[in-house]
Every structure is written in structure tokens, then in C-alpha cells.
Amino acid sequence: MIVSAGEALDVLRAGWEAQRAGHMLASYMMHGRPGVGKTQVVEQLAAEIGARLFDLRLTTIEPQDLRGLPYYDHEAQKTKWYRPEDLPDDVDHPSILFLDELTAASPMLQPTVYGLLQERRVGRHKLPENVFIVAAGNTVEDGAIAYQMNTALSDRLIHLHVQAAAADWLDNYAVPRGLHPTVVAFIKTRPDLLDTTERTVAEGQLIATTPRSWERVSQILKAVPDRRIRNVLVAGTVGEAVAAEFAMIADDISATVQVQDMLEADRKARISLYPASMHGLNALIYGLIGILESRNVNGVIDIMADIRHLGRLREEEAFKRMPLSELCTYGFEGLIRKGLDLGLGERFLGHDAYRAYAAERKEAGLA
Template structure:
């Protein structure tokens, strides 16, 4: 059964959930939400980010690991009242004074025997006599049968209790809202920037009968491997086991090029005249340089980062080589500044742009060209 709703990126899904949270907190709407998406696309990270952004306590229930009694609780006999009473499970929110997110992960893989208990949580916001606090926001997530994961078809009785969001991997969204904020390795961000089709390849892997596919989660793991495994041979084996042999071989070529040409720290420590010769002369190299500059930017380095970023648009004049004449230097510079400004705003460092002659010249050129 297909999820017949409009596909959204992870960033759009987060924005929708945040607005849903705000509407519930204001008493305007109470709903339960369902994130559909292939394994590794970022469903769990979206909910974790929502908890961080709202200050809510996160209750993460993996429904494939629990039984109905784990949600309902355990019974005991009340001799005085001559009745059976249920102990409430500790895995459910119970503090009315603190907002909480109840995350029902792997809902579509949960045993059918568990579904009636989940119905009560999603629709009535209760299990037995235990009523969830009003400040509890409910989100479920799961894979589809067609994703190659263990999953059951969702029945209409369960589907009707949810607002459904169908996630798709979108490279620009992932780069801007996950890779850059989390400081992923520049080789990974540069590779996905130039090969967005390889961010998520689950459908193609299933069609070819291959076990390993590229996913946003697997690329985050590649970034960790690059940062922690110095041995090239072992690193290549690990990356091949993460994204597949063919993609790993293509990635290795670009990673080698970046390692040989991108010198972010050295450029920050070098004078402007000598620095010109240190710019990479390929699109992969310059893209990795942009992400490296964004990653290293902080209160101390930001003025130098702005200068280096601004110079990119003039490389065809500063280094009159055929390679630079063929590259979209202006577009790359603009993209880099947009991402850099976004990071600076998040850290309260925007004053560095107002104080930078290099950025002032860049902005003046854009105004003169009618771009601002």
C-alpha cells in the first residue's frame, strides 16, 4: 500500500513537526504524526532534533523490541478493592509540568499483536487507565514493505489515526541542515554536492539485488571513518562496506584529490599574496574548500574565512589558468557565503560580516550587478 501524500525533505518534515508542536502547545491542535521513509534517511534524527529544539524530554520506544504488556504495564491483584490494577510502565511520559515527545519508532515493523495498544496511544493518548500528559507530542516512524525492511502493511484503522509525512532524501537540504551543522568531513560534503544522486540509492540497490546502499546515515558514518581511521587501506575497506564498492571507489578518487589540494588551516595562516597559489583548481577541490572553511569558522577564524571565501569569485583573474575560466566561481562563492552566513547567525557572529572589507566589496559587486 503506497503512502499517497506529497514527499517532503527531512528539513521540511522537521518544520512541519515544529509547527505541529507549537500548535499543540498553544491548544490549537492535537494530532499524532507518522514519518515514512527508507532506512537511514534521517527519521530518528528529525525527532531528536525536535526534542533538542523544544527542550522536550524524548521517550524513544522501539516497538520491535517490546510486548503489549511493556506498554500496558503489569497487573497486580488489589485484595482490598477486589480488582486487578495495572502498574504503569516507566517508558511513558507522566510529568504534566514538563513537555515530552513520545517517539514510537519502527511502527510498521511492530508485531500485529501490539497494534491495538498503540491505537490507544495514537488516538486516545492513553494506555488502559494511564492518560498521557497534555504536553506530550506523539510521533511514529517506520519503513515500508517496498523498502526491503521488515515491515507490515499499515491497516486503515491505524493509518486514520495519523498525519503522514513521506520523506525523500534531498541533497541540498541534507547538506544545509545536517552535514554543515554537524561538521561532516569536507570530502563527504563536496562529494554529495557534486553527486547528489548518490546521497540515497536504496531503490537502485534493491533493484540490483545488492545489500549495501548509500543513505544519509551511511554518509555520516563515512565522515566518521575519515576522521578517525588514519590507515588508508583499512579506511577504504570500511567505506566500501558502508556505501558499496563501486561508490567507494569513485569517492576515493575525489577524497584523494581533496586531501592533496585542500589546505584550509594553512590558507588561514598564509598572507593574501602567497595564498592565491593554494586554491584548488578543480570543482571538487574548491567545493571541499568551501565546506572546510564553513566547518572551521568560529569567532577567531571568521574574518580570515570571509576573505578566502570572497577571493574565490576572482580566481580566474588572480590565476589566469584555463581550469579556473571553466568553473562557476561566482555561483560557488555565493553558495559558500549563504551557508557561512547561516552558520554565523546561529552562533551570533554576524557582526564579522559588517566589519569585513572583503565581504563589503563582495556585497557591493552583487548590488552593482542587480543581484541584491
């Protein structure tokens, strides 16, 4: 079944809870294009449940790396095996065994993997019941190196086909991880460019955009101040055509979005600092969410609340054409999620600007 990365995390979370309660013991397989976020899903689950993560890249190991090394027991006159350290054996704390790149692993390795997935053992080494098993891999159609999975292996797994979904990626990954507001704003208005792998493979091109590549663009924006070098790096990450469009948006945002200046200005001066484009306002919203903390919560709420009034507070026709109320609502949803995580819920409820915004929505029947 096709699911987003966020939905895959929900499924794996439910599978872990069922396993922990003793109701179901299963292994899971996430199929998906390179860079779609499979590894991040497993890492996030491990962080949530406090599990030690054993990340095995099956393209870099041999069957004996899973089985261990033999030694001769002279007293028993038997050959025995040293257990490999890459397999979990802690019975007191949960572990996740992540078998990555399963579909690209050598066919010679698959019989060894069968034992892990079906019997939860390799040779005499048996996995404890608090080990949660997840595998992942690409498909032949993704343009990646991959073998067709045979039915004997497939039958041992619960399968999830993970595809990138812009709304899911923005809400559940990009914003919580604090990706650069310019990247988040760009994907918000160009969701079709979050993942172009299928189109790129069909056209015989090398560079595609993926959630992973956009995270790298965020890192480039934060780390490289020189505009020319930054543009070269972005083009090498997402391709020249996408990078050219992104550069125009990035320049507009960097010239108009001044979150810190707005926080330090009085309201009259602040109104003149709002960007007069959808890209700019989206970047401002994500910048406000990213910067929110206890010390600036009042100023952040004030700036977010005034977005809905820009049509009358500013003279530019552009503001009268934009869905300001929807932008303000979307912004407050993200702001409140982060505020609750930071324990700032009461600060929102006690703020005049937020109460006025909530009252307007209630009066319009939207609350």
C-alpha cells in the first residue's frame, strides 16, 4: 500500500506497540525511491521509543558478517560460532534492527536474511523479543541498483510503499527539524518539485530532487554565505533547472524576509517589513515557527496575527490578491504545535492578539 513517510512512521509505531504488548511479532519492509525518507522514519521511531538502532547496510556485508566467525571447541570437539556484534542481544532495552538496502543485497546474502526475518535468528543466535525488525530498499523502477525480491523473502514481510508527499514532509519533517525557511516556503508553493525521481529517470537525467536532497539544500543555505558558490552547490544537488527557479525565490526571500528586524521593531515600523509575495510570506511563517521560544512568544504571535490584516494595513495590490486569512491560520497551526511542545500553551491563550484571532474564527464558524 502506498503511504507517506509520516503514515509509515504511524504504522511502524503501531507495530512496535503491538509487539511490545505481545500481540504480534512481524517484520516490516519499506519500499521507496532513494531519498524519500525511509532511513529518517526508522531513526525517528528509534528516538521515540528509546531504542538502540542497529543499522545494517546489506550491500556492504557478507553472509559470514551476520553468521559470525567459527572457532574450534577442542573440549567439545565441535565447531562453534562467535556472535557478530552488529546483531542486538540486549534483553532489557528495546532495539531496532534496520536491514537497509535489502533489495540491493547480493542474492548470496538472502538465505541468511531469511532466518532473521522469519525465525528471528542466525545460526544459534536468536534475537530477543524486544527487537523490532524493519527492512528497506529501492525498486528496479526507481533507477537504483536492485534485485527483484523473490516470493520466499517477500512472504516474510509486511510491505509498505513509501512515497514523498509534500504536506506530510513539511508538517512532520521539514518544520520540526528546522529546515531553512526558504526551502520550506519553496516546497510549500511548488510541491511537485519535492520528488522528481520518476521524471528524471524517464528523461535519462542524473540529478533528481528528493526529500533528502532538499535537506541538503537547507544545509547549504545555512553553511555557505557566498551566493555564487551557494548556487553552484544547489545546482549540483537538485539540478540546474530547479536550482535556477529556486535561486530567484531565494533571492526574493533573503531581500524581503527580516524576522529578527520585525521582532525588534514597533508595530508601525513592522507593518512595512512584511514581504509582498506568497513565497516571502510563507518563508516568514516558517521563520517565525523556527524562531519561537519563551523569550519572544509575544512578538511572534503579534507578527503572525497581523498577516490577516495586511490587505488593509498595506497599500500594495498584491496583498489584496493573497489568501491572507488562510496563511494566518496555517501559520498559527504550526506555531501552536511548536508552542505546545515548548510548554507555551498558556502564553497563547493569554495573548490579546491570539484571542482576537481565535474570536474572529469562531464568529466566522471556523473554530
